[in-house]
Each structure stands twice: as structure tokens, then as C-alpha cells.
Amino acid sequence: MARAKLVSFFVALAYVEAGESGAFLPKTNNSIKSTVVQGSGISIASERRTQSESVEKLPDVIFIGDFLDMAGKEIAKQIAYIPARKYLDAVTGSSAFSVQMAGLASWCYDLDYFKSTWPNGWAGGWELVAEYVNDTESLVVPGHDVVALFAKDNKCAISFSGTHGLADWSTNFNAKTKVSLPECGLFHAHEGFFEVFLQFLLNEAWTDEFEPYLENNCSGGIYTVGHSQGAAVAEIFAACINAAGETLTLPDLVRWGKLVHAGGVRNTNVEVSGIYTLAGPAPAWTVLTNKLDPNGIFQGVRYFNQDAWSFDPVPWMTYPRGMKHAKYAAVKLNDHPEEYAAHTDDAVNVPRFPSFVPEIFQHLPPSYMQRLMKGTRKATLKIQRAWALPDRTNAPFNNPKPDPYVVVDAKNRIWGEVYRTETKKAATDPTWDESFVLEKYEPGDEVQVTVFDEQHPWGQDQKLGSVILKNFEPQGFEGWRPLYHGAWLKVAIFMSPVDF
Numbered sequence: 001m002a003r004a005k006l007v008s009f010f011v012a013l014a015y016v017e018a019g020e021s022g023a024f025l026p027k028t029n030n031s032i033k034s035t036v037v038q039g040s041g042i043s044i045a046s047e048r049r050t051q052s053e054s055v056e057k058l059p060d061v062i063f064i065g066d067f068l069d070m071a072g073k074e075i076a077k078q079i080a081y082i083p084a085r086k087y088l089d090a091v092t093g094s095s096a097f098s099v100q101m102a103g104l105a106s107w108c109y110d111l112d113y114f115k116s117t118w119p120n121g122w123a124g125g126w127e128l129v130a131e132y133v134n135d136t137e138s139l140v141v142p143g144h145d146v147v148a149l150f151a152k153d154n155k156c157a158i159s160f161s162g163t164h165g166l167a168d169w170s171t172n173f174n175a176k177t178k179v180s181l182p183e184c185g186l187f188h189a190h191e192g193f194f195e196v197f198l199q200f201l202l203n204e205a206w207t208d209e210f211e212p213y214l215e216n217n218c219s220g221g222i223y224t225v226g227h228s229q230g231a232a233v234a235e236i237f238a239a240c241i242n243a244a245g246e247t248l249t250l251p252d253l254v255r256w257g258k259l260v261h262a263g264g265v266r267n268t269n270v271e272v273s274g275i276y277t278l279a280g281p282a283p284a285w286t287v288l289t290n291k292l293d294p295n296g297i298f299q300g301v302r303y304f305n306q307d308a309w310s311f312d313p314v315p316w317m318t319y320p321r322g323m324k325h326a327k328y329a330a331v332k333l334n335d336h337p338e339e340y341a342a343h344t345d346d347a348v349n350v351p352r353f354p355s356f357v358p359e360i361f362q363h364l365p366p367s368y369m370q371r372l373m374k375g376t377r378k379a380t381l382k383i384q385r386a387w388a389l390p391d392r393t394n395a396p397f398n399n400p401k402p403d404p405y406v407v408v409d410a411k412n413r414i415w416g417e418v419y420r421t422e423t424k425k426a427a428t429d430p431t432w433d434e435s436f437v438l439e440k441y442e443p444g445d446e447v448q449v450t451v452f453d454e455q456h457p458w459g460q461d462q463k464l465g466s467v468i469l470k471n472f473e474p475q476g477f478e479g480w481r482p483l484y485h486g487a488w489l490k491v492a493i494f495m496s497p498v499d500f
């Protein structure tokens, strides 16, 4: 993806007051649970305080804040250590699902890097069902919009592309008008983002492919995802669809005075269960809410990148114009989660613009994916085999060959995890092939693997040697490590997102 195209976005936003208001028509009383927004309930209060002091425009956003800082500072200080992914589990229900959704949000970008680094897959087995690509009509300069529909186990996800070309960014110039569509709960939405949504719904791809599939084949829930502009469209889509009735009358799509697509009635008999976005700018002047939730909150999360000295400016970009984020959890991702302790003055979630440097690279999907995976992945350790373990010298009543087993001690900062393999009888070259998921593993932790000879019932188990695995990220490690005087242990450790 060309950086120049992104840069054009930063000068592309301009707004004029306009708009209207009206009533919305809730579709049904449905069963979507309100989001659990308290997280682990530990540092949320201070995050809220920070928010209301500094960003008075955002009272409706449930600002979960910064799970990485929180893990290192607040929790370690106050109660106990909670791995980042556990925190994300609390915020979103499932950190693994969050990573998958982020992967789908990044889908239209070329992220082969991630596919090769995490061979278990970064999109968790979701499959492309339908795709809408429009690279002609609506756009003044060449470029294209992509909307993709993915499915897995009766769950569906709609991914809106972000920055595919200059054409997309030109839509951001269209923020001169605030668009309202009261029938679907949109008030004062950014016109450019709304137009992308409108074009998609007016197109036959919606009528012929997306809507029927969503209505008939997605009983497990429908999620909208996107990066950057795609994030804004994902929010508009979710808000509108959840407030609309079974059908929705859409206005004409007119761009630059030219009729691009005639309006009309479209089926909208679907409900969005949650939104997962990366780097999204605030999409509307009136907070977009979930009309199917009593508190108006969407399930899901929006991520934004912010480090000690620099940040992704796009999520903040429309604030000075008074635009607001949709009502769902926000989680800050920062870099170097393995250096929590160094981040002592960094917990404030609001960019201090004078001292923060806007950083274009932090806006890119790989930056988001990298941080998210770093914070949520776990380690799986496989104890494969040992070779040339020593014969016993001190146990005349025993078999002269050892009865080896292996103890895994995963040293977390606060908690340890200890696992043990089976005992192999009378073996100098034993094979275990046992795998352990290190649930509490965090980046930077060490894993100690020790081979013992089981002496039971006559004596104390004898240590046959030990290896320490560290700095094996991100590729993991597989191979032989020396144990003790010519004895070797073969182990593999690999990183994977949770439950993929």
C-alpha cells in the first residue's frame, strides 16, 4: 500500500455544519447482550477520569483504555498480574475472536508477512463467501471500494476496505455535508463515509448476494469490521442496519452533481452483533448507537495505536471538527508490551498533541496486527524427545536405565505455570511428543525445561539437565538443545493466537 495515498487523507477532511434530526424505528427487541464494559474492573475508573478530563466530547464512548499498560502497571501494583489477552477476553468476550476480526479488517491489504510468521493463520479459518468490488462508477479518480463477506460456523463478518486508492480518500472531501437518515438512526454522519455505505447497499451485490446470505446463513451473528475509512463505514453500517426495519428506503447517490445510483428500497432484515475496527476516524457528529441494545452499546472493540511519544493520528483526526466515535469499547495498543515496566508515564490515553508525534506507520494495518498479536498470542511448547540420557550410577536396585520425565516451568512475572510429561520407563532415548499451552505466557517470558529421572519409590528424583528457552519470538523455535554431558533434548515452541 502506497504511503502517499494515506498521507493525502490527512489533508482531506473539511466540514460544514448541516443536518437534521428525527425519530428512529427500532426493529425488534432482540437478544444481543449489552457489552460487558467493565473489563477486569481494575483500572477502568482511572481511565474514565482521564477521558472526561481531557476529551469532553466523548462522554458516550466506553473507553476501556489501555490493556497493555494496565497489565504492567495498574494490575501488578494493585492485585495480580493479568495477561493482556485475558484483559481483552474480559473486554470483548474473546481475544482470539478479536484477533480474527482484526485480521479480516486487514484482509484487503497484503499481509503475507503475518501469514508466514504465524503459520497457524491469522484469520482463524474464516472463508470468503462474497466480494463486492467497484472500481469504476462512483469515484472521480480511479480506485476501488471492496466489501467482503466472510463466514465461519454460522458466524459472518463484513469487511469494508480502507484506503485502496486516491478515489477512496476523495470521498473524505465530501465531509462538507452532514447526512441524516432517521429511519436507520443516522444523524449527522460524515457524508463521504455515508456514501461508501450507500453505494454498497444500492448495488446489486447487496440485493443478490450479501443480504440473502446474511439473512439465511448467519445465525451465529454478523460482525462488521474495517480499517481506517473501512472502520467508519463498518460503524455506519452497523448503526443503520440495527435501527432499520426489514426494509429501508435509501436516497439517491449523487456525487459532484451527477446521479451515480438511483435510490430505492432495500431489504435490511439483518442485525449486526458487533463491530471490530482498527484505526477508525470518528464517523459522525451524533454518536452512533446500537438501537438493539438497551444502553446503545455495540459489542466489539475499536483499536487505536498510541505509544509513549507518537500515535496514529487518524482516530483523533475528526475530533477537532466535533465528530464522535460510535458507542463501543476502545482499546489502546502500544508497542513493546514486553517492556511494561518502562512505560511509567504512558497510561494517559489522550494524545497530548504538542508532545505526541503523529506517525503514519502506526496507522497501517500491519502495525495494528503486530501489536494485537503480540499482546494476545500464546506459546505452545512441545516436548519431543531426548537423546543419550545417562545410565544410572547410584541406584543398584533399580533398572540401570533412567525413567525420564520432563517438567516445564514457564516463568511468568508473577505466576508460574508448571507442567509435566509422562514418565517413560527405562529409556535413554525417550520420545514424549507432548504439547502444553502456556496459558499465562507473555512476550519476554522464559521457559525452563528440565528432565528428571523418576526414582520412586526409593529416592529423590534425579535431575538430568535443564534448558532455558528465551527470546524465541516471533518465529518460535524447534530443535535440539544440550542438556548435560552429551545428552540432548528436542523441543519446539511456537506462538499462536489463542484458540486458533
Ligand SMILES: *[C@@H]1O[C@H](CO)[C@@H](O)[C@H](O)[C@H]1NC(C)=O
Binding pocket: 028, 029
Ligand atoms: C421490548 O422489551 C421491553 C422489555 O422486555 C418491553 O417492555 C417492550 O414492550 C418490548 N418492545 C417491543 C416492541 O416488543
Ligand SMILES: *[C@@H]1O[C@H](CO)[C@@H](O)[C@H](O)[C@H]1NC(C)=O
Binding pocket: 133, 134, 135, 136, 137, 138, 199, 200, 202, 203, 260, 261
Ligand atoms: C459501481 O457502483 C455504481 C454505483 O453504485 C454502479 O452503478 C455500478 O454498476 C457499480 N459497478 C460495478 C462493477 O459493480
Ligand SMILES: *[C@@H]1O[C@H](CO)[C@@H](O)[C@H](O)[C@H]1NC(C)=O
Binding pocket: 213, 216, 217
Ligand atoms: C444458506 O442458507 C440457505 C437457506 O437455509 C441454504 O439453502 C444454502 O445452502 C445456504 N448456503 C450456504 C453457502 O451455506
